Amino acid sequence: MTARIGVVTFPGSLDDRDTQRAIRLAGAEPVALWHKDKDLKQVDAVVLPGGFSYGDYLRAGAISRFSPVMETVIEQAKSGMPVLGICNGFQVLTEAHLLPGAMLGNNHLHFICRDQKLRVENAGTAWTADYAAGQEIHIPLKNMDGRYVADEHTLDMLEAEGRVAFRYVVRGEAADGCGNPNGSLRDIAGITNEAGNVVGLMPHPEHAVEPLVGSGRTDGLPFFTSILKKLVNA
Amino acid sequence: MSRTPLDTVENAAATPDVELPWAELGLKKDEYERVVEILGRRPTGAELAMYSVMWSEHCSYKSSKVHLRQFGEKAPQSDALLVGIGENAGVVDVGQGYAVTFKVESHNHPSYVEPYQGAATGVGGIVRDIIAMGARPVAVVDPLRFGAADHPDTKRVLPGVVAGIGGYGNCLGLPNIGGEVVFDACYQGNPLVNAGAIGVMRHEDIHLAKASGTGNKVILYGARTGGDGIGGASILASETFDDAKPSKRPAVQVGDPFQEKLLIECTLEAFAEKLVVGIQDLGAAGLSCATSELASNGSGGMRVTLDDVPLRDSTLSPEEILMSESQERMCAVVEPEKVDRFLEICDKWDVIATVIGEVTDGDRLEIFWHGGKIVDVDPRTVAHDGPVYERPYARPSWQDALQADDANKLPRPATGEELKDQVLRLVSSPNQASKSWITSQYDHFVQGNTVLAQPEDSGMIRIDEETGLGVAIATDGNGRYAKLDPYAGAQLALSEAYRNVATTGAKPLAVSDCLNFGSPEDPAVMWQFAEAIRGLADACQQLGTPVTGGNVSLYNQTGDVAIHPTPVVAVLGVIDDVARRTPVAFQEEGQLLYLLGDTHEEFGGSAWSQVVHDHLGGLPPKVDLERERLLAEILISASRDGMIDSAHDLSDGGLIQAVVESALQGGKGARLIVPDGLDAFTFLFSESAGRAVVAVPRSEELRFNDMCGARGLPVTRIGVVDGTESEAAVVEVQGEFALSLTELRTAHEATIPALLA
Numbered sequence: 001m002t003a004r005i006g007v008v009t010f011p012g013s014l015d016d017r018d019t020q021r022a023i024r025l026a027g028a029e030p031v032a033l034w035h036k037d038k039d040l041k042q043v044d045a046v047v048l049p050g051g052f053s054y055g056d057y058l059r060a061g062a063i064s065r066f067s068p069v070m071e072t073v074i075e076q077a078k079s080g081m082p083v084l085g086i087c088n089g090f091q092v093l094t095e096a097h098l099l100p101g102a103m104l105g106n107n108h109l110h111f112i113c114r115d116q117k118l119r120v121e122n123a124g125t126a127w128t129a130d131y132a133a134g135q136e137i138h139i140p141l142k143n144m145d146g147r148y149v150a151d152e153h154t155l156d157m158l159e160a161e162g163r164v165a166f167r168y169v170v171r172g173e174a175a176d177g178c179g180n181p182n183g184s185l186r187d188i189a190g191i192t193n194e195a196g197n198v199v200g201l202m203p204h205p206e207h208a209v210e211p212l213v214g215s216g217r218t219d220g221l222p223f224f225t226s227i228l229k230k231l232v233n234a
Numbered sequence: 235m236s237r238t239p240l241d242t243v244e245n246a247a248a249t250p251d252v253e254l255p256w257a258e259l260g261l262k263k264d265e266y267e268r269v270v271e272i273l274g275r276r277p278t279g280a281e282l283a284m285y286s287v288m289w290s291e292h293c294s295y296k297s298s299k300v301h302l303r304q305f306g307e308k309a310p311q312s313d314a315l316l317v318g319i320g321e322n323a324g325v326v327d328v329g330q331g332y333a334v335t336f337k338v339e340s341h342n343h344p345s346y347v348e349p350y351q352g353a354a355t356g357v358g359g360i361v362r363d364i365i366a367m368g369a370r371p372v373a374v375v376d377p378l379r380f381g382a383a384d385h386p387d388t389k390r391v392l393p394g395v396v397a398g399i400g401g402y403g404n405c406l407g408l409p410n411i412g413g414e415v416v417f418d419a420c421y422q423g424n425p426l427v428n429a430g431a432i433g434v435m436r437h438e439d440i441h442l443a444k445a446s447g448t449g450n451k452v453i454l455y456g457a458r459t460g461g462d463g464i465g466g467a468s469i470l471a472s473e474t475f476d477d478a479k480p481s482k483r484p485a486v487q488v489g490d491p492f493q494e495k496l497l498i499e500c501t502l503e504a505f506a507e508k509l510v511v512g513i514q515d516l517g518a519a520g521l522s523c524a525t526s527e528l529a530s531n532g533s534g535g536m537r538v539t540l541d542d543v544p545l546r547d548s549t550l551s552p553e554e555i556l557m558s559e560s561q562e563r564m565c566a567v568v569e570p571e572k573v574d575r576f577l578e579i580c581d582k583w584d585v586i587a588t589v590i591g592e593v594t595d596g597d598r599l600e601i602f603w604h605g606g607k608i609v610d611v612d613p614r615t616v617a618h619d620g621p622v623y624e625r626p627y628a629r630p631s632w633q634d635a636l637q638a639d640d641a642n643k644l645p646r647p648a649t650g651e652e653l654k655d656q657v658l659r660l661v662s663s664p665n666q667a668s669k670s671w672i673t674s675q676y677d678h679f680v681q682g683n684t685v686l687a688q689p690e691d692s693g694m695i696r697i698d699e700e701t702g703l704g705v706a707i708a709t710d711g712n713g714r715y716a717k718l719d720p721y722a723g724a725q726l727a728l729s730e731a732y733r734n735v736a737t738t739g740a741k742p743l744a745v746s747d748c749l750n751f752g753s754p755e756d757p758a759v760m761w762q763f764a765e766a767i768r769g770l771a772d773a774c775q776q777l778g779t780p781v782t783g784g785n786v787s788l789y790n791q792t793g794d795v796a797i798h799p800t801p802v803v804a805v806l807g808v809i810d811d812v813a814r815r816t817p818v819a820f821q822e823e824g825q826l827l828y829l830l831g832d833t834h835e836e837f838g839g840s841a842w843s844q845v846v847h848d849h850l851g852g853l854p855p856k857v858d859l860e861r862e863r864l865l866a867e868i869l870i871s872a873s874r875d876g877m878i879d880s881a882h883d884l885s886d887g888g889l890i891q892a893v894v895e896s897a898l899q900g901g902k903g904a905r906l907i908v909p910d911g912l913d914a915f916t917f918l919f920s921e922s923a924g925r926a927v928v929a930v931p932r933s934e935e936l937r938f939n940d941m942c943g944a945r946g947l948p949v950t951r952i953g954v955v956d957g958t959e960s961e962a963a964v965v966e967v968q969g970e971f972a973l974s975l976t977e978l979r980t981a982h983e984a985t986i987p988a989l990l991a
Contacts, residue, residue, distance in 0.1 A: 011584060012492050014407030018682035021699075052405045055492025108991075111400045111675045142404070142677045175901070175979070207679040212813055213696060214679050 003231035005224075006033040006043035008073070008089075010064045014051035015086065015206055022206040023047070026224030028231075035067040044231045045082035045126070046073055048089025050142075050204055060103060060145045061091030070096060082126040082197045082227055087143055090190070090200030099191055099200045100158070101150030106143070107183030115215045116141035116203050117169040117177040118189050122162050125196040126230050130222035136169055137219035138177050139203035146202040148184035148191075155186055166190035166201050241279040242606035250276050259286035265621055272615045280601060280608040283553040284616050287519035288526060291788055294620030297754035298786045301764050304771035305781040312780045314743045317440060322363040322515065323433075324782020325440055326744045328808040332697055333437050334705050335367040338377070338430035338748040338804045340787035344486040345427035349394025354402035354489040355463075356429040358561050361406060361494065362515035365501050366564065368441035369433025372681060373695050374403050375412035376429055377709040377748070377802045381422030383664035383989050388417070391425050392672075392990055398489075399429070400675040405491035406498065409684045410676035411693025413709055417664045420713065423792035428748040430804050432707055434697050439505060443514040445532035445567045445593045450511055452528070452536060453573070454521075455580050455587035456497050456563040460546035463487030463520070463559025493562040493585075500583035501564065507579070509572045516563040522556045522616070524565040525591075526599055529613035532567075535598040536613070538591035552603040567593060627760035637718060639851025641837040646915050653914060654971035656846055658981050660919075661894050663845040666887045667985035668898075685812045689895065691734040691883050696812045704812035708734035708805055711750075712886065713798030714839040715854035720762040721769035724801040725857045728773045729923050730885050731805035736866030737883045737926055739816045739873030740807030745774055747784040747803050752796020754788045762799035763788075770801060776859045779805065814873050820900030820929055820955045821879040827904060827953040829889065830865055830942070831925030835916050841887040842919040861924035868947050869926060877934040877941070884925040889952075890918040892927050894965055894978055903963025903975055906953035914970050917952075929955055 005023045007030055009016045020030035031043050040046065054063040064070065070092070077083045077098050085093035093099045106112060115138050120131040131137070150158070158164050166189040172178030180187050182202075190201025205220030239245065246252075256266040259282065269277050269285045277285060291297060305319060316333055317325035323337035341356025357374060364371045376399050381388045403410050408431070445452065463486065504510055512532060514524045521543070529536040540552050546560070568576050573589065580587035594600075599616070601609035647653045660666055669689065678687035685704055686694035692708035710730035716723025732742045747770065752759040774781055784804075790797045809815060837843050838852030872878040880900065882892040897904050908914045930938050942949040957963030959975045966972035 012405070012495055014405075014495075014680050015682075018680070021682055051407065052492060052495075055405065055490070057492065110397070111404055111677075113404075113674050113677050113679065140679045142679060144404075204679065207682060210682075212702075213683055213685055 003028045003045065003228050004031050004043045005227065006031045006040055006046045008033045008035060008046065008048050008069055010035045010053035010067060012051050012053040012055055013049050015049040015204060019047050019049045019206045022209045022220065022224050025209050026221060026228050028224065028228045033069055035064065035069050038068045038072045040072050040076065045227050048085040048092050050087035050089060053088055056145065060088060061095040064092045065095035074098060077198050080195065080197050084127050084223065085200035086204055086206065087202055090202055093198065093200040098198050099193060100154050101148055103145050104147040104149055105145050106147055111144045112181050113142040114181065115177045116181055117172065118166045118203060119169050121167055122165045122192060125165060125192045125199050127199045127223050127226050128165060129230060130226040138208065138215060138217050139205055139220050140207040140215045141181055141203040143202055146182040148188045150185065158191055161194065163192050164188055165192045165199055240604060240606045242608055243278055243610045246278045247275045252276065254279065254282050256282060256286065260290055261286050265289055268621065273611065278608050279553050280556055281611060283557045284522040284526065284609065287522050287557055288616045289620040293519050293523060295786055296621045297623050297625050297788060298763065299622050300624055301767040304767055308771040308775040309780045310775045310778045312778060315780050315782065319781065319783050322366040322443055324744065324746065325367060326782065326806060328705055330698060330701060330703050331436055332703065333435050333440060334432060334806060335364055335369045336430065336432040336707065336746055336804065336806050337363055337783050338428055338709065338746045338802060339785040340748050340750060341427050341429060342424065342750065342787050342790055345395055346391065346425050348486040349391045350398035351486055351488050353395040353398030353427050355487045355561050356427055357399055357402040358489050358491065358494050359517045360429045360431040361408065362517060362564065364431045364433035365498055366441065366443060366513050366515045367433060368439040368505050369435040370502055371408055371431055371433045371498065372683065373411045373432045373693060374408045374430065375693060375707060375709055376410065377413045377711065379416045379418065379421045379426035379800060381425065382419045383417040385422060387422065389990060395427055396672050396675050402489055402491040404677040406495050407680045409678045409680050409687065411678055411684055411687040411695065412707055413688065415669045415672055418713060418798065420798045424790040424797050426750045426790065426800060428802050430709060432695065432705065441505065441510060441513050443527055443531055444512040445528040445536055446534065447511060447569065448534050448593055448595050450567050450569050450593040451573050451589045452538060452591040453566045453568055453576060453587055454543060454563065454590045455566065455585055457490060457493050457560055458544045458546040458586065459555055459558050460560045461550055461554060461558060464554055464557045487559045487561050489561050496583045496585050497562055497564060500580050500585045503579050504576055507575065509568055509576045510566050511569060512567040514565050516565060518559060520556065520558045520560065526613040526616040528565060528567060529599045530617040532593065535594040535596045536591055537594050538601045540601055540603045542588055542590045544586050544588055552608055625754050625760045626757045627764050628757040629761050630758035636851055637853055641840065641843040641849055641852040642835050644837065644843060644847050644849060650970035653918065654973060657890050657918065657973065660841060660845050660887055660891060661978060662981035662985050664985055664989065666841055666891055668983045669986060670983065671986045671991060685815055686738055686817065690818050691737040692740065694738055694740065694812060694815055702811035702813055704809045706735045706738050706740035706807040706809060709802055710734065711800050711802035712839065713800040714850055716766060716801060717798040717850065718839050718852065718854045720765035720799045722854050722857050723799065724766040724769035725773040726854060726923060727801050727803040728770055729857060729859065729862045731803045732777060732779065732862055732866060733883045733926065735805045735807035736869045737816065737881045739814050739870060740809040741870055742779055742805045742807045742866065744806050745779045745781045745803060747781060747801060748787065750787045750790055750797065750800040750802065752791035756796065759796050766799055766801045770803065773859055777863060816873045816878055816881045818882045818896050818899050819880055820896050820902040823902060823955055823957065825879060825929040825931050825955045826935055826951060827955065828928050828930055829925065829950045829952045830868065830928060830947060831861065832922060832948050833912055833916060833920050833925065834922045836920050836922045840919065840921045855921050855923045858924050864945060864947050865924050865926060868942060868945060871941065872928065872938060877938045878928040878930055880929040882927050884927060886921060888919045888921050889927065894982065897965050897975060898979055898982060901959040902955050903957035903965055904953055905956045905966045905968065907968045909950045909952060914967060918967065
């Protein structure tokens with residue numbers, strides 16, 4: 001038996017097909033979900049993919065957050081359904097208040113596309129169980145508005161509760177993907193909710209699942225195997 | 235133009251003496267007289283608008299047509315060509331039932347006036363050409379030329395262009411996998427912003443721009459029509475810049491990539507359901523172009539009600555609506571019974587779609603406004619029967635002196651220390667330095683099929699996940715070579731792009747070109763243009779790679795000073811299994827480095843002569859197309875049979891530039907030995923064509939040498955991959971100098987951010 005994992009397509013979603021491929025490569029069944037449709041087609045988990053939904057013309061994720069599909073996603077996430085937000089999907093999750101904080105424009109004001117080095121800080125979430133805590137991985141990063149911010153209190157709370165899921169590895173060679181790429185506070189690349197079922201991050205694990213294409217590494221695959229194992233064993 | 239009374243066809247016939255602003259719209263007197271002759275009366279304001287944009291240099295190719303014919307006349311026999319010149323883009327068979335469409339276009343003039351929007355809409359336009367053929371766009375490339383890297387205006391133009399390309403392409407979800415960035419003072423007032431795109435489809439999905447079937451509906455869909463880009467093709471792209479004239483900023487279009495992304499998805503969905511008879515994108519000349527081209531390529535005429543065009547600005551006149559170059563619009567011809575479903579798909583994607591007309595019997599294009607007929611023309615006279623000029627051309631008087639100023643006589647470095655110093659200057663010069671500050675602003679991962687992206691020799695995309703079938707594309711063009719000898723320069727551009735595709739392991743199949751030149755009204759420029767086309771057509775014939783389409787950009791000059799003649803050539807190749815691709819980066823220590831091809835003392839137009847002596851003179855490297863073909867065959871065989879692990883073509887900057895790039899990308903050093911019969915300087919800096927450096931695993935050495943020997947390709951062992959960056963590896967030329975990778979990396983990577991960030 002396998003698991004059905006939904007991938008939402010918003011107008012302007014770009015990495016929806018890539019994410020479906022990553023789910024398939026991990027051995028799960030990808031299910032396409034449409035933003036105008038409240039029906040989640042009985043999927044076991046949902047991924048909100050990267051892209052520029054609604055062109056990011058208002059504020060990244062601000063309009064998608066109100067789409068019909070998100071009503072159901074928000075409701076089900078609160079009752080424990082695993083949800084992963086990648087890049088624009090992470091922005092949607094913060095706009096939907098499923099995760100705290102917000103994303104601002106990169107501090108250097110440019111779009112940046114690079115193979116980024118991350119440290120897995122929390123290997124206990126639904127989407128990170130196949131990593132080891134402290135493991136360093138390379139995951140492609142590509143965005144314009146990737147600077148994670150939150151107030152000091154929220155940041156302290158995230159740290160105290162172990163809810164910083166991924167951090168940019170700052171020390172090391174830039175050529176090796178090290179460095180804070182956008183000015184994110186406390187080098188935060190991704191976070192989780194209290195229950196560990198909702199995870200959002202700016203880098204794109206779906207671009208690191210095959211040795212031949214994308215970054216040429218497979219460091220992103222454990223996101224999708226983690227969730228598959230969790231769902232199948234549940 | 236006045237809006238009242240309505241200038242109908244009737245009105246025009248009744249008022250033959252009304253003066254129309256043909257000169258302001260960019261028409262010459264004799265061209266206007268020709269319009270009157272065709273119509274047998276004066277044109278209406280709307281007809282004049284259409285003729286003026288469609289007969290512009292940009293749309294009609296009136297100065298270039300007589301030369302461009304050679305691409306057809308000399309076209310090599312190729313089983314791969316499915317759709318040739320004349321459609322929105324050429325289509326090539328790449329096997330397994332797949333067809334690939336690709337094209338390179340210019341958006342030079344708008345990008346100088348308004349860098350962000352000019353470059354952004356350049357991407358938008360080429361992508362719509364690809365969709366219009368029925369294909370899903372899978373990648374873009376951007377060959378760029380700017381003025382001097384340290385000129386203050388370059389800091390205005392370049393960051394805007396790069397942000398515009400990224401802002402648009404990234405938002406469309408198209409990986410940017412190739413292109414070039416070149417700096418030269420000759421482009422100071424005329425940067426070249428060329429944009430290329432590739433699309434993939436099944437053979438049976440090819441669509442063409444024609445309106446057939448009486449009663450079929452003409453549907454305009456996408457963005458509303460606004461007042462932007464009016465006269466972009468005629469006023470902006472077909473004249474030289476002149477300080478005395480008013481700003482041309484209003485002639486630049488404004489892009490909305492989100493709208494275009496929706497347009498892509500909804501168009502592909504309509505194609506998938508076989509709802510479309512004919513399709514055309516709205517680019518240069520907007521509705522004037524789409525209606526006249528669709529109608530003239532089809533079997534009947536067309537009737538359009540302009541009042542039905544959705545507008546962004548309700549005060550637009552019919553002339554403005556016809557000339558507007560508002561972006562993100564397309565025009566489809568759909569059978570009546572399929573119209574509802576077509577509109578439903580557009581609605582699903584929140585794309586505005588409106589039936590604006592239908593295909594009629596007969597051969598007239600008729601356009602109505604407020605009940606009056608404002609256009610009644612034979613569409614062929616608008617779209618295809620524009621003026622054709624045999625512009626005078628003559629070899630410029632200065633050409634001999636330029637060629638006599640031999641770069642081979644320039645002072646050369648005499649010691650190892652001087653060589654080392656010049657290597658550092660070369661790899662850190664703006665043209666040879668790493669462009670990662672630029673390319674990291676482009677998404678090259680999206681769609682998940684990017685196998686190779688810049689700074690690789692060619693970009694490569696997987697098109698079938700099961701079989702590993704892929705395509706590769708490279709664009710090249712060296713304006714310095716072409717200035718010295720436009721015939722050879724165009725052939726060298728093709729040679730380099732062809733070689734770059736083969737270096738990555740793909741078989742070159744077909745060519746698209748973007749021909750960037752100065753004013754055709756200057757006989758010297760016209761000579762450069764004629765020579766370049768003759769050179770390119772001859773070379774394509776010899777290499778068996780047909781030109782499938784492209785674009786001509788003239789009037790790239792400021793005052794009397796034209797840019798270097800800059801033919802940019804894109805070569806598309808196919809690779810059966812992308813797992814066999816060959817990257818630039820050195821892979822493993824101990825692998826043997828071989829130089830393929832012959833090295834001569836060739837420094838005319840070289841990067842060395844530019845960087846060290848600020849010199850341009852002499853002759854460019856000798857062209858040997860048969861050698862290029864042989865080299866390509868060897869590189870492809872070696873890649874397929876696993877005989878080489880990395881390869882890099884040798885072009886500007888010569889061997890040392892290539893080795894340094896392979897070393898830095900792989901994080902591994904190299905020890906080089908100057909081969910017998912060559913001096914160190916020539917070995918390192920010569921730009922002889924038809925060469926590549928490959929890294930061969932020791933286990934393959936014998937087999938590789940045997941293959942080269944059997945086929946007659948000169949091969950010289952020149953060193954070994956040695957040392958890793960973390961252990962202080964060097965690039966060493968034995969007996970001359972050694973440079974650490976750290977030092978080289980700093981030199982190579984710091985230049986562009988320091989100038990532009």
